[in-house]
Amino acid sequence: MVMGLIDLKNVTYTYPLADEPSIKDFTYSFEQGKFYAILGANESGKTTLCNIIRGFIPDFFQGELTGEVLFNQEPLSHYTLSELAPYMGYVFQNPFNQITGARDNVFEEIAYGLENLGVAKGDIEKQVKDIMEMTNIMSLADKNPFELSGGQQQRVAFASILALSPDIFIIDEPTSQLDPQESERIFDIIHQLKNAGKTIILVEHKIELISEYADEVLVLEEGRLICSGKKHDVLSDISLKERQIDLPETTLLADALRKAGYNIPEKLITKEEMKAALMAHIKGVSQ
Ligand SMILES: Nc1ncnc2c1ncn2[C@@H]1O[C@H](COP(=O)(O)OP(=O)(O)OP(=O)(O)O)[C@@H](O)[C@H]1O
Ligand SMILES: [Mg+2]
Numbered sequence: 001m002v003m004g005l006i007d008l009k010n011v012t013y014t015y016p017l018a019d020e021p022s023i024k025d026f027t028y029s030f031e032q033g034k035f036y037a038i039l040g041a042n043e044s045g046k047t048t049l050c051n052i053i054r055g056f057i058p059d060f061f062q063g064e065l066t067g068e069v070l071f072n073q074e075p076l077s078h079y080t081l082s083e084l085a086p087y088m089g090y091v092f093q094n095p096f097n098q099i100t101g102a103r104d105n106v107f108e109e110i111a112y113g114l115e116n117l118g119v120a121k122g123d124i125e126k127q128v129k130d131i132m133e134m135t136n137i138m139s140l141a142d143k144n145p146f147e148l149s150g151g152q153q154q155r156v157a158f159a160s161i162l163a164l165s166p167d168i169f170i171i172d173e174p175t176s177q178l179d180p181q182e183s184e185r186i187f188d189i190i191h192q193l194k195n196a197g198k199t200i201i202l203v204e205h206k207i208e209l210i211s212e213y214a215d216e217v218l219v220l221e222e223g224r225l226i227c228s229g230k231k232h233d234v235l236s237d238i239s240l241k242e243r244q245i246d247l248p249e250t251t252l253l254a255d256a257l258r259k260a261g262y263n264i265p266e267k268l269i270t271k272e273e274m275k276a277a278l279m280a281h282i283k284g285v286s287q
Pocket of ligand 1: 015018022041044045049059093270
């Protein structure tokens, strides 16, 4: 049996003064080296779940947490937030909150985290440059992080966590202010991280990119995990549409074609898979 790197067992969490829990009886194992996408409507608990995994809940937010949160089979509460920092990188939903305020240009802002990790000065410059090239933000190097647009801040926030190279990336809506091309770039980098053995926990609405890149998908509704598992199982589940969860266009098309009487294979979620199925169908018809 593969042990989960992060195990949540029957986790329920209520913010201070809140009437009801924001996460309800949540159980899931996040394994090393997999890419998990978290879906759900506004206020369904996605960010709260990220904060539980990172340990900010209950340490920073207080409130009442019940159930078990384990990291490498040990209670997460046995670690301090700074002990977890080298293992868990967290890209906040609001990139403004990520800016340290300790440095006045983007290059130094990204270098700051590496300085804190004790990386040798000579190595820092090259690492920061590599990361900035990878994330396409070289042109922002001399700019003040607070004077950037939201989308630029989002890219800088992502780059500053990337520079730290943690084992686990918790990334909360990193492309919400990015255009399709820059969004694709972020997913491409995440894909490379996964190939390098990193664990990715990503909150994201861009369902076509998730269908292409993620391994497993978790769906939250009002703090409850209503559906989870391999992306082909979850994202082909047409019943999620009635629960206001965005599904890939391929899932919707496959459903419409099946209802029209066409024999479309189960669990198609990407355009490439649909293309292959349609080509096979056309071949069959023309023979
Ligand atoms: N600091 C807080 N104190 C009290 N309640 C909070 C706090 N943060 C979030 N909540 C509540 O917890 C619930 C889940 O919020 P959360 O931010 O986790 O959802 P989300 O799925 O990330 O939403 P969004 O899509 O808007 O980012 C909501 O009802 C929200 O009002
Ligand atoms: Mg959120």
